[in-house]
Amino acid sequence: MPTPPALDRLVADLPADVVVTDPDRMGGYRFDRSQDPDAGVPLAVVRAESTQHVQTAVRWAAEHRVPIITRGAGTGLSGGSSALDGCLVVSTERMRRIEVDPATRTCTVQPGLLNSEVKAAAAAEGLWYPPDPSSFEICSIGGNVATNAGGLCCVKYGVTMDYVLGMTVVLVDGTAVTLGGPRVKDVAGLSLTKLFVGSEGTLGIVTEIVLRLLPQPRPATTLVATFPTVVGATASVVEITRTMRPSMLELMDGATINAVEDMTRMGLDRDAGALLVVQSDEPSSHAREELEAVAAVCERHGATEIMHTDDPDEGEAFVAARRLAIPAVERKGSLLLEDVGVPVPQLGALVEGVAGIAEDNGVLIAVVAHAGDGNTHPLLVFDPADADQTARARTAYGQVMELAISLGGTITGEHGVGRLKKPWLASQLGPEAMELNHRIKAALDPHGLLNPGTVFESRGTPG
Amino acid sequence: MPTPPALDRLVADLPADVVVTDPDRMGGYRFDRSQDPDAGVPLAVVRAESTQHVQTAVRWAAEHRVPIITRGAGTGLSGGSSALDGCLVVSTERMRRIEVDPATRTCTVQPGLLNSEVKAAAAAEGLWYPPDPSSFEICSIGGNVATNAGGLCCVKYGVTMDYVLGMTVVLVDGTAVTLGGPRVKDVAGLSLTKLFVGSEGTLGIVTEIVLRLLPQPRPATTLVATFPTVVGATASVVEITRTMRPSMLELMDGATINAVEDMTRMGLDRDAGALLVVQSDEPSSHAREELEAVAAVCERHGATEIMHTDDPDEGEAFVAARRLAIPAVERKGSLLLEDVGVPVPQLGALVEGVAGIAEDNGVLIAVVAHAGDGNTHPLLVFDPADADQTARARTAYGQVMELAISLGGTITGEHGVGRLKKPWLASQLGPEAMELNHRIKAALDPHGLLNPGTVFESRGTPG
CATH class of the missing domain: 3.40.462.10 (FAD-linked oxidases, C-terminal domain)
Known part of the structure; x- marks a missing residue:
C-alpha cells in the first residue's frame, strides 16, 4: 500500500481533476453492473484523457505495486471491473475521440466511446460497425474489446474480435505498444492484436482501437x-x-x-x-x-x-x-x-x-x-x-x-469470465489450457498487477 | 547435437517408417517453395500420424535440444519451413483425417489435408470453407493456419484466422493443449486459439483444427x-x-x-x-x-x-x-x-x-x-x-x-515472415511490438527450439 506522499506524486504528475481520491466521488467506480457485493474501495481513480495519462498511472502503480483495475462504462456483467481495496482504478470514460476513415473503411477510436456512438459515427459516413451487445447504448467500445463482446448480429456478422484490426495497448511497465493498423490482411509477427481482445484488462490497457467497418446493411x-x-x-x-x-x-x-x-x-x-x-x-x-x-x-x-x-x-x-x-x-x-x-x-x-x-x-x-x-x-x-x-x-x-x-460448451460466450465465473474456468479449459493462460499472463504481468482476481488467480503477487 | 544412440531411441519410440534418416529420402524435406539456398540438412524427419507421434518427437527433440521445423505440404513462400542443419523436421503430411459436422457447421481436420480437400469434404455436405490461397490445390490446411493464409475470397469472407474456432497444439514440452471448439462465441480465458494462428511453427505444433464452415455461396x-x-x-x-x-x-x-x-x-x-x-x-x-x-x-x-x-x-x-x-x-x-x-x-x-x-x-x-x-x-x-x-x-x-x-503497410499480408522477410520485421513493428513478440515467444519456447530463425531470432538458445 503506497504512503500518502506517493499518491501526491501521482496527483502532481497528472492534470488537475484527472485523479480522484475523494471517497464519495470514488463510489461510482466501485461496481460494475454485476453489483458484486465483494467490490472493494479504491485508493484513487485516474480518469485518463490520453494514452500518456494511462502510462503515467500504470508506471506509478507498478512502482508502488498497486493493483490496477481498468474500467469503461461499468456495464460489465461478470464483475471484471469491480474495484479491489487499495487498487488504482483507471477509467477510460474521458477518452472519447473517434476518427472515421471512409477510404479504408475503418475507424480509430478511444476506448471510452459508447458502442452506440461508434455505430453513429460510422453511420454518418454511410458505414456500419456491426457488433451490437444488447447494452449497446450504454456500454463502451473499450469494454467490448476487453470482453470480446458479441450481440445479436454475431450469427451472421461475427464478434468484436472480428472487427479489431489494430490497437494501442499500455503494458504493465508503462510501454505503449501499437499493434496492427487499418489493414485487413497483416501476418507480420505474432497475432498479438487478437490476444488482447477478450483479455479483460489482465494483460494491458487498450487506449486506442482500429476497427474495421462495413457498408450499411440493407433494412432487415x-x-x-x-x-x-x-x-x-x-x-x-x-x-x-x-x-x-x-x-x-x-x-x-x-x-x-x-x-x-x-x-x-x-x-x-x-x-x-x-x-x-x-x-x-x-x-x-x-x-x-x-x-x-x-x-x-x-x-x-x-x-x-x-x-x-x-x-x-x-x-x-x-x-x-x-x-x-x-x-x-x-x-x-x-x-x-x-x-x-x-x-x-x-x-x-x-x-x-x-x-x-x-x-x-x-x-x-x-x-x-x-x-x-x-x-x-x-x-x-x-x-x-x-x-x-x-x-x-x-x-x-x-x-x-x-x-x-x-455439453461441450462454454461458461461465457460474450460477457467474460470476470470474477464471478472464475471458479468454473479450469473445469472448462482443463489443466493444460489453464497452464498456458497462466504462462502468457506471467510473461506480460509478472507481478499480477493488472486486474488481479479476474479471469484467473495470478501467480505473481503485487507484494 | 544428439549422438546416434539417441536417434535410435526416437526410431524405437515411433512405429516403423515414421522416422526417416536416409539422406536421399530427407532431400524432399529440406526446402519449401521459396527454394531458400541456405536450407540445411535435417538429422531426421518424423512423418507423424497422430498428436501422440508429434508429442513423442517434440519430447525427444526438447530433451536433446534439437531444433524442430514443422512442415506441411512445403508450399510456403517465405522460407518458414526450410530445414536447418541438424534439425528435426516434423512433417504433418500423413495426418489427413477430417470429420465434417453439418449440425454445428464445422469440421475437425488434421493439418496434413490440403486446402482443396477441406473444401471438397465441406462441399460434400453442402458446406463451404472459404479461405482460398491461389495454391489451394497443393497447400495444406496446417500450413494455412501456420501462416494465417488468405486468398481471393478474403475481401468479403476474411482470412484463415476468422475460421479457426479451436485446435489441439503440442507445446515444446510435449504437452498437447486443446483450445476452443465448435462454438462460434467463447470468451472463456485468453484468446489463445488466435495466438497460434499465424505463428509459423514458432510457438507450438498444431495437430488438429476446428474450422467454421458456411453454407455454399451462390454462383458468382x-x-x-x-x-x-x-x-x-x-x-x-x-x-x-x-x-x-x-x-x-x-x-x-x-x-x-x-x-x-x-x-x-x-x-x-x-x-x-x-x-x-x-x-x-x-x-x-x-x-x-x-x-x-x-x-x-x-x-x-x-x-x-x-x-x-x-x-x-x-x-x-x-x-x-x-x-x-x-x-x-x-x-x-x-x-x-x-x-x-x-x-x-x-x-x-x-x-x-x-x-x-x-x-x-x-x-x-x-x-x-x-x-x-x-x-x-x-x-x-x-x-x-x-x-x-x-x-x-x-x-x-x-x-x-x-x-x-x-506507406503504413505490412511486409506480409498472407504468406508469413518466414526466414526471408525477417530482416524487415522490426522496422515494420517497431521496438515495442518486437519486444512483445519476443516475450510471448520466450514464455512458450524458452530455449528457442521451435522453428528457430523464422519470424524473429529467438533469444533462447538450444545449446
Missing part, C-alpha cells in the same frame, strides 16, 4: 414465431442454422416474454413457451424467400403463430423487446446472469437442463438467447433478502455452468 | 475490366471498396497478363496495363446491379474494355488465369516473391513505387494483387546465374518492403 425483414414450448423453438434453431444464415436468430422463453410484456405492454403472447425473432438482410425478394424457409421449419416444429414484416420499425419493436429482456427480468428481483454457450445442436439439451436446474433449486430462471450461436443467458432471479433463496440461486448458477461444460 | 457473376495503365485500375479499386463488398477484387498488371497469356493462350489483351477481375455472389439481379456500379467506376477511371458474365465457367477461367500468375511469371526466371500490403487508399502509391524500384534496379517486377485488401504480390524475376542481376533483385526485394512500411 423480420419474422416472429411463437411456440407452445421451448423445445420446438430450439429444434427450429438447430435446423435453421444447418443451411441458412439469418442476420438475427434470437430466442425468448415464456418467463422472459412475460417479464418483457409486463414492462412494455406491447401485446406479446403470455401463454407462449418461446418466441423466436429472426431477421434476414438479404435483398428483399431473397429475404422473403429465406424467411419463408424459416417459417416452414418453425411450422414443422409446432410454431402456433408466425408473423412476417418488411417494415423496419415494426421489426425493430420486436428486437427492442428482445434487448429489454435483462432489464425486464431484473424488475422481478436481483439477477445472477449467465452467459453459457453450447454447440448449436446442444441448445435444446441446455435449455431443458436449465429448466431442470430451476426446478431442482426452486428458483426462477428466465432464458433469453442468441440462439443461432448457441449462446444463452439464463437469468436467475432471487431475493437477496432471502438468504435461503440466495443460496439456492448461487447453487443453480454453478450448476448451469457445469451443465454447459458437460 | 464476373466482371473483367481492362485498363491502359495500372493507375486507373488501382484508383477504381480504392473507389469500389469504399462502398461495395464484391466477393473478389483481383488485379494483374501488364507483365503478369503477358506471362499468363504466354502460358494459357486464352486471348488476354497483351497491350493492357492492368486487368481487374471482380466477382459478386449476391442474388443474380443484385449481382448485376453491383457489377454495373463497378463497371461505372472502372469506366470513369479509363477502362477500355469491360466484360460481364453470368456463366460460372467463363468467370472461373479468368479466376484460374489470376491464380496462375505466380507459376506463369516463374517461367520467366527465378522469383523473389513479395507479399506486401497497404491500406487500400495507398494501393496506387505502392504499385507505382514498385514500378520505380523495378526501373531503378533494372529488374522485372510483375505485380498481381488481392487488390480489394490492399495486398499485393510483386514478383521479382531474376536469373540466378547472373550474380549482378541477382544482387539487384535482392536490393529491390528489400526496397519493396521498405516502401510498403513507409
Whole structure:
C-alpha cells in the first residue's frame, strides 16, 4: 500500500481533476453492473484523457505495486471491473475521440466511446460497425474489446474480435505498444492484436482501437414465431442454422416474454413457451424467400403463430423487446446472469437442463438467447433478502455452468469470465489450457498487477 | 547435437517408417517453395500420424535440444519451413483425417489435408470453407493456419484466422493443449486459439483444427475490366471498396497478363496495363446491379474494355488465369516473391513505387494483387546465374518492403515472415511490438527450439 506522499506524486504528475481520491466521488467506480457485493474501495481513480495519462498511472502503480483495475462504462456483467481495496482504478470514460476513415473503411477510436456512438459515427459516413451487445447504448467500445463482446448480429456478422484490426495497448511497465493498423490482411509477427481482445484488462490497457467497418446493411425483414414450448423453438434453431444464415436468430422463453410484456405492454403472447425473432438482410425478394424457409421449419416444429414484416420499425419493436429482456427480468428481483454457450445442436439439451436446474433449486430462471450461436443467458432471479433463496440461486448458477461444460460448451460466450465465473474456468479449459493462460499472463504481468482476481488467480503477487 | 544412440531411441519410440534418416529420402524435406539456398540438412524427419507421434518427437527433440521445423505440404513462400542443419523436421503430411459436422457447421481436420480437400469434404455436405490461397490445390490446411493464409475470397469472407474456432497444439514440452471448439462465441480465458494462428511453427505444433464452415455461396457473376495503365485500375479499386463488398477484387498488371497469356493462350489483351477481375455472389439481379456500379467506376477511371458474365465457367477461367500468375511469371526466371500490403487508399502509391524500384534496379517486377485488401504480390524475376542481376533483385526485394512500411503497410499480408522477410520485421513493428513478440515467444519456447530463425531470432538458445 503506497504512503500518502506517493499518491501526491501521482496527483502532481497528472492534470488537475484527472485523479480522484475523494471517497464519495470514488463510489461510482466501485461496481460494475454485476453489483458484486465483494467490490472493494479504491485508493484513487485516474480518469485518463490520453494514452500518456494511462502510462503515467500504470508506471506509478507498478512502482508502488498497486493493483490496477481498468474500467469503461461499468456495464460489465461478470464483475471484471469491480474495484479491489487499495487498487488504482483507471477509467477510460474521458477518452472519447473517434476518427472515421471512409477510404479504408475503418475507424480509430478511444476506448471510452459508447458502442452506440461508434455505430453513429460510422453511420454518418454511410458505414456500419456491426457488433451490437444488447447494452449497446450504454456500454463502451473499450469494454467490448476487453470482453470480446458479441450481440445479436454475431450469427451472421461475427464478434468484436472480428472487427479489431489494430490497437494501442499500455503494458504493465508503462510501454505503449501499437499493434496492427487499418489493414485487413497483416501476418507480420505474432497475432498479438487478437490476444488482447477478450483479455479483460489482465494483460494491458487498450487506449486506442482500429476497427474495421462495413457498408450499411440493407433494412432487415423480420419474422416472429411463437411456440407452445421451448423445445420446438430450439429444434427450429438447430435446423435453421444447418443451411441458412439469418442476420438475427434470437430466442425468448415464456418467463422472459412475460417479464418483457409486463414492462412494455406491447401485446406479446403470455401463454407462449418461446418466441423466436429472426431477421434476414438479404435483398428483399431473397429475404422473403429465406424467411419463408424459416417459417416452414418453425411450422414443422409446432410454431402456433408466425408473423412476417418488411417494415423496419415494426421489426425493430420486436428486437427492442428482445434487448429489454435483462432489464425486464431484473424488475422481478436481483439477477445472477449467465452467459453459457453450447454447440448449436446442444441448445435444446441446455435449455431443458436449465429448466431442470430451476426446478431442482426452486428458483426462477428466465432464458433469453442468441440462439443461432448457441449462446444463452439464463437469468436467475432471487431475493437477496432471502438468504435461503440466495443460496439456492448461487447453487443453480454453478450448476448451469457445469451443465454447459458437460455439453461441450462454454461458461461465457460474450460477457467474460470476470470474477464471478472464475471458479468454473479450469473445469472448462482443463489443466493444460489453464497452464498456458497462466504462462502468457506471467510473461506480460509478472507481478499480477493488472486486474488481479479476474479471469484467473495470478501467480505473481503485487507484494 | 544428439549422438546416434539417441536417434535410435526416437526410431524405437515411433512405429516403423515414421522416422526417416536416409539422406536421399530427407532431400524432399529440406526446402519449401521459396527454394531458400541456405536450407540445411535435417538429422531426421518424423512423418507423424497422430498428436501422440508429434508429442513423442517434440519430447525427444526438447530433451536433446534439437531444433524442430514443422512442415506441411512445403508450399510456403517465405522460407518458414526450410530445414536447418541438424534439425528435426516434423512433417504433418500423413495426418489427413477430417470429420465434417453439418449440425454445428464445422469440421475437425488434421493439418496434413490440403486446402482443396477441406473444401471438397465441406462441399460434400453442402458446406463451404472459404479461405482460398491461389495454391489451394497443393497447400495444406496446417500450413494455412501456420501462416494465417488468405486468398481471393478474403475481401468479403476474411482470412484463415476468422475460421479457426479451436485446435489441439503440442507445446515444446510435449504437452498437447486443446483450445476452443465448435462454438462460434467463447470468451472463456485468453484468446489463445488466435495466438497460434499465424505463428509459423514458432510457438507450438498444431495437430488438429476446428474450422467454421458456411453454407455454399451462390454462383458468382464476373466482371473483367481492362485498363491502359495500372493507375486507373488501382484508383477504381480504392473507389469500389469504399462502398461495395464484391466477393473478389483481383488485379494483374501488364507483365503478369503477358506471362499468363504466354502460358494459357486464352486471348488476354497483351497491350493492357492492368486487368481487374471482380466477382459478386449476391442474388443474380443484385449481382448485376453491383457489377454495373463497378463497371461505372472502372469506366470513369479509363477502362477500355469491360466484360460481364453470368456463366460460372467463363468467370472461373479468368479466376484460374489470376491464380496462375505466380507459376506463369516463374517461367520467366527465378522469383523473389513479395507479399506486401497497404491500406487500400495507398494501393496506387505502392504499385507505382514498385514500378520505380523495378526501373531503378533494372529488374522485372510483375505485380498481381488481392487488390480489394490492399495486398499485393510483386514478383521479382531474376536469373540466378547472373550474380549482378541477382544482387539487384535482392536490393529491390528489400526496397519493396521498405516502401510498403513507409506507406503504413505490412511486409506480409498472407504468406508469413518466414526466414526471408525477417530482416524487415522490426522496422515494420517497431521496438515495442518486437519486444512483445519476443516475450510471448520466450514464455512458450524458452530455449528457442521451435522453428528457430523464422519470424524473429529467438533469444533462447538450444545449446
